[in-house]
Amino acid sequence: MSREVYERLVEEFPETSLEYLEGKDPAISVKADDLFEVARHLKEKQGYDYLSAVTGVDYPDRFEVIYHLYSMKEGPGPLILKVSASKEEPEVPSLVSLWPGANFQEREVYDLMGIRFAGHPDLKRILLWEGYEGHPLRKDFPIEGYQTIGQEESS
Amino acid sequence: MPFLNDLFVNLSYWIHGFLARFLPLWAADLIMMLLTIACLIVFALITIMFINWLERKVIGRFQDRYGPNRVGPLGILQFVADAIKMFTKEDITPANADRVIFNLAPVMVVVPTFLILAVLPFGRGMVAADLNIGFLYIVAISSLTTIAILLAGWGSRNKYSLLGGMRVVAQMISYEVPMVLSALGVIMLTGSLSLVSIVEGQSRVPFILLQPLGFLIYFISAIAEVNRAPFDLPEAESEIIAGYHTEYSGMKYAMFLLAEYINAFIVAAIAATLFLGGWQGPSLPPYVWFFLKAYAIYFVLMWLRGTLPRLRIDQLMGLAWKFLVPLALVNLLVMGLVATLTQGKGLFPLVLASLVANGLIVAAVVIIYAFAMRRRRQVEVAA
Amino acid sequence: MQTVETRLRTETITLNMGPQHPSTHGVFRMIITLDGETIVDLEPVMGYLHRCQEKIGERNTYLQNIPYTDRLDYICSMSNNLAYVMAVEKLAQIEVPERAEYIRIIMVELTRIVNHAVAIGALLNDLGCFFTPMLYALEERERILDLFEMASGSRMMCNYMRFGGVRYDLPPGFMPELKSVVAALPAFIDEFERLLTDNEIMRIRCQGVGILPPDVAVGYSCTGPLLRASGVDYDIRKVDSYSIYDRFDFDVPLGTNYDVYDRYLVRIEEMRQSVRILEQAIEQIPEGEVSVKLPRVFKPPEGDVYHRIESPKGELGFYLVSDGSTNPYRYKIRSPTFINLTVLPELCKGHKVADVVAILGSIDIVLGEVDR
Numbered sequence: 001m002s003r004e005v006y007e008r009l010v011e012e013f014p015e016t017s018l019e020y021l022e023g024k025d026p027a028i029s030v031k032a033d034d035l036f037e038v039a040r041h042l043k044e045k046q047g048y049d050y051l052s053a054v055t056g057v058d059y060p061d062r063f064e065v066i067y068h069l070y071s072m073k074e075g076p077g078p079l080i081l082k083v084s085a086s087k088e089e090p091e092v093p094s095l096v097s098l099w100p101g102a103n104f105q106e107r108e109v110y111d112l113m114g115i116r117f118a119g120h121p122d123l124k125r126i127l128l129w130e131g132y133e134g135h136p137l138r139k140d141f142p143i144e145g146y147q148t149i150g151q152e153e154s155s
Numbered sequence: 156m157p158f159l160n161d162l163f164v165n166l167s168y169w170i171h172g173f174l175a176r177f178l179p180l181w182a183a184d185l186i187m188m189l190l191t192i193a194c195l196i197v198f199a200l201i202t203i204m205f206i207n208w209l210e211r212k213v214i215g216r217f218q219d220r221y222g223p224n225r226v227g228p229l230g231i232l233q234f235v236a237d238a239i240k241m242f243t244k245e246d247i248t249p250a251n252a253d254r255v256i257f258n259l260a261p262v263m264v265v266v267p268t269f270l271i272l273a274v275l276p277f278g279r280g281m282v283a284a285d286l287n288i289g290f291l292y293i294v295a296i297s298s299l300t301t302i303a304i305l306l307a308g309w310g311s312r313n314k315y316s317l318l319g320g321m322r323v324v325a326q327m328i329s330y331e332v333p334m335v336l337s338a339l340g341v342i343m344l345t346g347s348l349s350l351v352s353i354v355e356g357q358s359r360v361p362f363i364l365l366q367p368l369g370f371l372i373y374f375i376s377a378i379a380e381v382n383r384a385p386f387d388l389p390e391a392e393s394e395i396i397a398g399y400h401t402e403y404s405g406m407k408y409a410m411f412l413l414a415e416y417i418n419a420f421i422v423a424a425i426a427a428t429l430f431l432g433g434w435q436g437p438s439l440p441p442y443v444w445f446f447l448k449a450y451a452i453y454f455v456l457m458w459l460r461g462t463l464p465r466l467r468i469d470q471l472m473g474l475a476w477k478f479l480v481p482l483a484l485v486n487l488l489v490m491g492l493v494a495t496l497t498q499g500k501g502l503f504p505l506v507l508a509s510l511v512a513n514g515l516i517v518a519a520v521v522i523i524y525a526f527a528m529r530r531r532r533q534v535e536v537a538a
Numbered sequence: 539m540q541t542v543e544t545r546l547r548t549e550t551i552t553l554n555m556g557p558q559h560p561s562t563h564g565v566f567r568m569i570i571t572l573d574g575e576t577i578v579d580l581e582p583v584m585g586y587l588h589r590c591q592e593k594i595g596e597r598n599t600y601l602q603n604i605p606y607t608d609r610l611d612y613i614c615s616m617s618n619n620l621a622y623v624m625a626v627e628k629l630a631q632i633e634v635p636e637r638a639e640y641i642r643i644i645m646v647e648l649t650r651i652v653n654h655a656v657a658i659g660a661l662l663n664d665l666g667c668f669f670t671p672m673l674y675a676l677e678e679r680e681r682i683l684d685l686f687e688m689a690s691g692s693r694m695m696c697n698y699m700r701f702g703g704v705r706y707d708l709p710p711g712f713m714p715e716l717k718s719v720v721a722a723l724p725a726f727i728d729e730f731e732r733l734l735t736d737n738e739i740m741r742i743r744c745q746g747v748g749i750l751p752p753d754v755a756v757g758y759s760c761t762g763p764l765l766r767a768s769g770v771d772y773d774i775r776k777v778d779s780y781s782i783y784d785r786f787d788f789d790v791p792l793g794t795n796y797d798v799y800d801r802y803l804v805r806i807e808e809m810r811q812s813v814r815i816l817e818q819a820i821e822q823i824p825e826g827e828v829s830v831k832l833p834r835v836f837k838p839p840e841g842d843v844y845h846r847i848e849s850p851k852g853e854l855g856f857y858l859v860s861d862g863s864t865n866p867y868r869y870k871i872r873s874p875t876f877i878n879l880t881v882l883p884e885l886c887k888g889h890k891v892a893d894v895v896a897i898l899g900s901i902d903i904v905l906g907e908v909d910r
Binding site: 214217218219220314315318384385387388391392393394395396460461462463464465466467468469470 | 551553554559560561575662663664665666667668669670673674677733737739740742743890891892893894895
Binding site for chain 1: 585588592593597629756757758759760770772778842843844846853855859868870876877880881884910
């Protein structure tokens with residue numbers, strides 16, 4: 001399933017560097033710059049109209065944002081897109097204009113993982129409060145946090 | 156039985172006579188008046204306790220549970236426990252509230268409700284003041300509650316309260332119209348606004364048999380008047396917390412509660428007076444009949460509360476202005492016609508003509524409704 | 539439109555609904571901009587119940603995470619268990635004994651009935667029914683929770699499923715009791731429907747409110763009854779069949795008007811379909827083992843998996859990244875109601891305040907899952 005889509009994608013986007021990742025759930029790796037175009041092609045031409053999940057993972061050498069796409073009409077899926085982002089300035093394009101359902105999910109990834117989504121209409125914290133320091137799901141985040149509740153008022 | 160029938164009336168005569176023996180007449184009269192007022196207030200408080208307990212019990216049964224059953228036998232003292240809790244709670248006035256208005260509102264809500272009790276005929280001769288404009292008095296006094304509730308909503312300086320207050324005004328003013336129009340039918344038949352005369356006018360047949368439609372309109376509008384389910388929008392818990400009394404606590408909140416329950420009972424009592432023949436009835440003492448009828452109607456109120464969801468504000472207003480008001484007007488017109496045509500022809504033609512007329516109105520409504528629905532479907536299909 | 543000039547100048551007010559509010563089903567907040575009683579704008583604010591479950595999940599071993607999934611959506615702990623253990627089973631390629639599969643299906647479908655009954659009861663509460671439908675719904679839920687207690691020892695936080703099966707086999711008295719509960723369910727659903735379906739007020743409050751067209755629903759990643767009420771035939775039990783759902787015969791109810799009332803009807807019908815599945819499962823359930831033996835120190839191989847199930851509220855997925863150690867490197871929960879909430883502002887605009895609570899009730903959120 002993913003294999004065919006991958007081959008079609010390679011035909012469609014010859015310049016971009018797509019990579020096919022084997023695994024339990026095969027995935028396609030995309031560069032952040034090409035993500036939006038690839039995603040739009042998948043949505044409009046390949047029928048992947050349903051964005052199930054947006055996930056951020058903090059690997060030792062990079063951040064990775066993972067998109068799980070399904071097609072409502074055709075088949076089980078999933079088609080998994082993986083996008084890497086740098087450790088220093090993690091940023092990937094936002095897909096809210098394609099799938100409005102990505103709105104809260106991208107905000108959640110930003111909130112907990114600290115990955116910025118360029119072009120997101122309202123990128124702010126969603127589960128934690130404004131002014132919270134740090135992004136808890138990062139591996140270097142201390143379990144006890146950088147601040148305790150009430151600290152920001154007293155200082 | 157005659158002894159029981161006029162128990163309270165005779166009692167009052169006896170006390171009056173007793174007082175008149177060693178007091179000047181005016182003093183005896185004054186004491187009797189004060190005594191009557193005291194009796195009414197005590198009656199109101201006891202009624203609230205009983206109604207509160209009854210409602211919780213009955214709704215508990217509707218909902219497949221027991222209801223209060225811990226304080227006293229069958230939980231009958233639950234209200235005492237609640238009252239103690241209310242009175243000992245902290246009385247909070249929000250910092251931003253308009254203090255005068257905020258504190259005035261609960262009092263202003265309670266006073267009109269007690270005033271209405273003055274004209275209710277509880278039994279033969281058992282009326283504190285037989286005003287010849289009794290019904291007009293009730294309509295006028297109960298309108299005061301609207302202002303009081305708006306004050307509560309406004310003075311709290313809380314958006315939920317404000318929304319609740321606005322809803323109350325819209326709702327109560329709208330529903331007063333069909334309520335009064337439907338009651339006019341009854342007044343037309345008796346030719347008097349006095350509640351005592353209205354009850355006496357039903358000695359042969361209760362007006363519900365003459366005006367079933369009028370009763371229905373009155374009943375629906377009356378439920379809306381006292382903000383009971385399914386028209387409890389002003390205090391819609393799931394939408395605007397508690398509406399106009401969101402910010403009240405302790406004693407002041409208790410006063411709103413008190414007014415609400417006694418209002419609901421009064422509405423049931425007025426419906427019983429206007430349409431069910433008040434205290435008229437065979438064999439049992441009149442006051443027993445009165446309470447039986449009032450509680451029967453109150454039971455329906457509880458039933459509705461335990462069953463129905465709430466309307467939305469626009470649907471509520473639509474029901475009043477687009478349905479109840481026109482219907483009440485047509486009902487009034489037809490009933491007036493029927494009463495004029497059958498005048499002096501005895502009771503049986505009047506009842507028969509009334510029932511036929513009511514049936515015709517209902518049939519007309521059903522036909523118009525079905526027609527409108529078909530039109531709407533056609534429009535929808537076309538669109 | 540000359541009236542615009544002469545119209546009274548009005549201002550919108552901002553109403554802060556929540557975090558403490560009777561019908562936000564927990565601590566959820568909506569910042570509503572109102573023009574009179576009409577909604578101009580709505581912004582959901584969540585996170586008041588955030589426990590950073592995903593971070594906790596990275597610290598725990600795989601097994602330790604199962605009780606944490608109970609506390610996601612505390613009404614349907616069994617289906618949360620199932621989603622997680624199936625994800626781990628996919629990761630470690632564990633085969634599940636047949637009897638365990640059946641037990642899982644029975645538990646999950648019972649959970650679906652519990653959830654839908656409570657969801658409808660809560661919706662009616664929001665519509666202003668004074669708790670009567672809610673308590674009717676809880677009546678049958680009690681019996682089902684008793685069943686959970688028999689099997690797992692706990693009524694709500696079941697913690698029943700394990701990798702490669704379930705914790706305990708069903709106790710001796712379980713099947714007769716289950717049969718009697720399932721036999722009583724159709725009558726219960728009928729009674730529920732008699733009370734509500736044709737209720738005139740319920741209809742005018744729900745019909746035409748919160749219309750969610752199919753393409754919008756898909757675009758907003760809505761799942762579960764919310765999506766199916768929008769007429770999209772998408773039930774993961776059918777399209778991406780997991781466990782042994784392909785052995786059962788059941789239908790997927792769909793809405794035709796895409797409104798709150800359809801969501802109610804879809805939930806009622808899903809309860810009936812769950813009863814059908816339960817009846818078939820009771821008939822087919824074999825004897826045998828209920829779990830496989832796993833090494834004491836459980837270390838799944840490296841890799842990442844995503845597994846999703848059709849939980850009562852929608853698509854519940856777990857994305858796990860394993861680095862070959864005893865605890866997951868990344869433990870992500872794709873919670874259905876959190877994502878279903880994305881569409882809430884769209885649904886509410888133009889409606890009245892009273893409709894907001896109805897729409898929110900029809901989405902059926904549980905804050906434990908929204909905030910994680």
